[in-house]
Amino acid sequence: MANLRFHAVTTASKKKPIMVEEPKERPSDYFGKYVFTRAKMYRYLPNKVYEQMLDVMDNGAPFDRSIADAVARGMRQWAVENGVTHYTHWFQPLTEGTAEKHDSFVELDSNGGMIEEFEGKLLVQQEPDASSFPSGGIRATFEARGYSAWDPTSPVFIMDDTLCIPTIFISYTGEALDYKAPLLRALAAVGKSATEVCKIFYPDVKKVSANLGWEQEYFLVDEDLYAARPDLVMTGRTLMGHDSAKNQQMDDHYFGTIPERVAQFMKELQIKALELGIPCKTRHNEVAPNQFEIAPIFEEMNLAIDHNMLLMSIMKRIARKHGFRCLLHEKPFAGINGSGKHNNWSLTTDTGILLHAPGKTPMDNLRFTVFIVETLMGVYKHNGLLKASIMSASNSHRLGANEAPPAIVSSFLGRQLSELLGALEKSDSKDVFNLAGKKAVKLDIPVIPELLMDNTDRNRTSPFAFTGNRFEFRAVGSEANCASSMIVLNTAVAEALTDFRRRVDALVEAGEEKYEAVVKVLREDIVACKPIHFDGNGYSEEWRQEAERRGLDTENSCPVVFDRYLDDDSVRMFESMNVMRRCELEARNEVKWETYTKKIQIEARVLGDLSLNHIIPTATKYQSELVELVENMYKIFEADECKKLTHRNKEIIREIAERIERIEAGVTTLVDNRKVANRLSSAREKAVAYHDTVVPIMEEIRTEIDSLELLISDELWTLPKYREMLFIK
Ligand code: ADP
Numbered sequence: 029m030a031n032l033r034f035h036a037v038t039t040a041s042k043k044k045p046i047m048v049e050e051p052k053e054r055p056s057d058y059f060g061k062y063v064f065t066r067a068k069m070y071r072y073l074p075n076k077v078y079e080q081m082l083d084v085m086d087n088g089a090p091f092d093r094s095i096a097d098a099v100a101r102g103m104r105q106w107a108v109e110n111g112v113t114h115y116t117h118w119f120q121p122l123t124e125g126t127a128e129k130h131d132s133f134v135e136l137d138s139n140g141g142m143i144e145e146f147e148g149k150l151l152v153q154q155e156p157d158a159s160s161f162p163s164g165g166i167r168a169t170f171e172a173r174g175y176s177a178w179d180p181t182s183p184v185f186i187m188d189d190t191l192c193i194p195t196i197f198i199s200y201t202g203e204a205l206d207y208k209a210p211l212l213r214a215l216a217a218v219g220k221s222a223t224e225v226c227k228i229f230y231p232d233v234k235k236v237s238a239n240l241g242w243e244q245e246y247f248l249v250d251e252d253l254y255a256a257r258p259d260l261v262m263t264g265r266t267l268m269g270h271d272s273a274k275n276q277q278m279d280d281h282y283f284g285t286i287p288e289r290v291a292q293f294m295k296e297l298q299i300k301a302l303e304l305g306i307p308c309k310t311r312h313n314e315v316a317p318n319q320f321e322i323a324p325i326f327e328e329m330n331l332a333i334d335h336n337m338l339l340m341s342i343m344k345r346i347a348r349k350h351g352f353r354c355l356l357h358e359k360p361f362a363g364i365n366g367s368g369k370h371n372n373w374s375l376t377t378d379t380g381i382l383l384h385a386p387g388k389t390p391m392d393n394l395r396f397t398v399f400i401v402e403t404l405m406g407v408y409k410h411n412g413l414l415k416a417s418i419m420s421a422s423n424s425h426r427l428g429a430n431e432a433p434p435a436i437v438s439s440f441l442g443r444q445l446s447e448l449l450g451a452l453e454k455s456d457s458k459d460v461f462n463l464a465g466k467k468a469v470k471l472d473i474p475v476i477p478e479l480l481m482d483n484t485d486r487n488r489t490s491p492f493a494f495t496g497n498r499f500e501f502r503a504v505g506s507e508a509n510c511a512s513s514m515i516v517l518n519t520a521v522a523e524a525l526t527d528f529r530r531r532v533d534a535l536v537e538a539g540e541e542k543y544e545a546v547v548k549v550l551r552e553d554i555v556a557c558k559p560i561h562f563d564g565n566g567y568s569e570e571w572r573q574e575a576e577r578r579g580l581d582t583e584n585s586c587p588v589v590f591d592r593y594l595d596d597d598s599v600r601m602f603e604s605m606n607v608m609r610r611c612e613l614e615a616r617n618e619v620k621w622e623t624y625t626k627k628i629q630i631e632a633r634v635l636g637d638l639s640l641n642h643i644i645p646t647a648t649k650y651q652s653e654l655v656e657l658v659e660n661m662y663k664i665f666e667a668d669e670c671k672k673l674t675h676r677n678k679e680i681i682r683e684i685a686e687r688i689e690r691i692e693a694g695v696t697t698l699v700d701n702r703k704v705a706n707r708l709s710s711a712r713e714k715a716v717a718y719h720d721t722v723v724p725i726m727e728e729i730r731t732e733i734d735s736l737e738l739l740i741s742d743e744l745w746t747l748p749k750y751r752e753m754l755f756i757k
């Protein structure tokens with residue numbers, strides 16, 4: 029075997045599918061098997077305690093500590109019957125990606141007590157040894173310790189032999205150190221403001237909640253090939269690699285059948301997900317080779333996010349059982365599609381009305397229009413912040429870097445909805461809205477078909493698209509915790525709805541008829557939020573220029589985009605909606621900048637190492653072979669003829685020498701620029717320096733390496749190539 033690469037290719041291509049047995053029970057029987065569902069609560073908790081729990085879960089009633097022991101006892105009994113020996117508080121620290129989360133899980137697990145000593149107080153609150161989780165200095169500034177507190181709205185579940193308790197993670201002075209705490213506050217804010225607006229139309233609405241249906245994209249790469257790519261192992265993406273001659277041009281992967289090894293992986297994933305109560309429904313191939321997608325049916329948002337976090341960690345585990353590595357990185361391979369996680373977002377009332385769907389009556393349609401327009405208002409006002417909420421070192425490859433679409437948040441509405449808003453904007457309110465009569469309110473809103481047809485052939489280039497009865501936030505990264513973007517979206521919409529209701533109330537107070545007031549404010553906002561609406565090609569250069577003219581945020585440097593969190597408008601929004609305070613936002617930004625720097629730092633080091641100990645030695649070896657060949661040619665042929673015959677090889681020898689030289693110089697610059705950046709004390713400035721002076725050098729080095737890959741004998745090349753990683757399955 030010449031090298032690890034060939035060994036890996038041979039092993040990978042011989043692998044057989046690991047067959048997964050279908051469970052004997054039906055999916056509806058094993059759905060939620062390892063979740064402490066309501067049905068199980070009913071069975072394992074005393075009646076009164078069960079009823080109190082329902083009140084906590086359904087009505088947001090405060091959890092009464094006096095029932096904690098009884099709840100813990102019931103949970104413990106159920107867990108022990110399922111072979112559980114340990115419990116752990118499960119939370120979502122500010123680090124992105126499941127690998128870190130998996131570590132933290134283990135760490136907590138080893139500190140977590142045995143199941144025998146599971147009392148109410150241990151269920152409700154704990155002080156995890158979590159000094160290694162990023163806090164952006166919050167714990168140093170306020171209180172040294174942080175604690176985790178049970179989130180009773182998300183059910184506990186069993187993973188292997190451990191009872192997992194979803195919790196928030198906050199400092200002793202109440203600052204959020206995680207994603208879940210601010211998410212719950214944002215959900216409370218949007219729920220409250222949407223309820224207030226709903227009451228204008230439907231007085232019986234008591235509660236509105238946000239839904240989320242995510243679509244998780246991922247790549248699978250054979251484990252042996254993965255192991256032979258140190259860059260994939262260390263950074264989650266390939267830092268080099270020439271395009272495969274064939275990639276996604278033919279779209280044959282998308283429409284093709286699912287390969288058997290992958291099908292078995294998917295089958296096991298689906299079974300495990302259903303057992304954990306994750307309602308996974310669709311699974312299919314994606315556009316890029318070896319890229320796939322899994323999506324559940326949408327759920328209440330807090331639960332949906334826990335489920336996505338859980339799914340990402342089980343995907344990684346199950347992939348390994350099938351001899352794959354699951355890549356959640358947003359851009360593992362240059363030149364082909366990256367992975368995203370579409371976030372389908374909507375609001376529903378406790379009476380079952382989907383607020384972003386048109387209805388049967390004119391009043392339903394007025395309500396529909398209000399919720400569409402106020403959503404657009406929130407997105408428009410905070411478009412830069414929304415972009416910041418999905419930005420990361422890895423997702424920036426999908427947002428504005430090289431081949432990606434420009435990093436601009438805009439919204440696609442489709443022809444029918446655009447026409448409706450246009451008609452409302454232009455018309456005189458007296459013509460369009462005949463508001464006569466107290467009982468029979470008649471609103472001559474242009475007819476809205478119940479099914480908004482043209483949203484089915486949607487615009488795939490839009491980052492925030494209306495898709496018939498919901499909005500789909502497509503720019504979210506595959507590796508991200510959805511909470512990051514959903515905190516911002518829900519808070520922004522909460523602010524817009526609050527503002528809407530306040531202005532309507534003011535007009536009514538001044539003597540205006542209720543629906544006339546609604547229409548008046550609505551028309552103001554239709555005009556105000558116009559710049560966010562764009563149905564054209566979001567990937568085009570003309571759009572970037574147009575977006576700039578419209579005043580939308582077009583910044584694409586990741587560390588600079590994070591600044592949006594600290595804009596006055598953003599701080600005001602978070603504070604007024606009770607979601608986060610300035611000090612929390614500042615601390616979280618420190619974490620974002622530090623994480624960015626660390627990621628680029630690791631990539632730069634790995635690239636430097638690989639250049640020096642894989643690429644250059646291989647290139648030199650091939651070069652010496654050619655040199656020897658040329659020398660030998662002179663032994664056989666006359667000088668004149670030989671000159672002609674060796675011309676091409678001499679050119680290659682020269683090109684290799686030049687490229688090696690540029691790689692060496694690049695690596696030296698990379699080290700020097702890092703040294704300069706590392707001396708900066710501000711986390712922001714450091715991240716900006718890494719972005720501006722390290723990333724571009726990495727790209728230059730990559731270009732040289734990718735050209736060498738084409739030049740050098742395939743036999744000598746040590747790193748698995750794109751065609752191997754992408755097509756062997
Ligand atoms: P696509 O055509 O974009 O692949 P699907 O129709 O399969 O999308 O749905 C994608 C996700 O959107 C699923 O999780 C689905 O449950 C969810 N979804 C559907 N309707 C809504 C809604 N009103 N609110 C939130 N999510 C929804």
Ligand code: MG
Nearest residue numbers: 243370372500
């Ligand atoms: Mg979708």
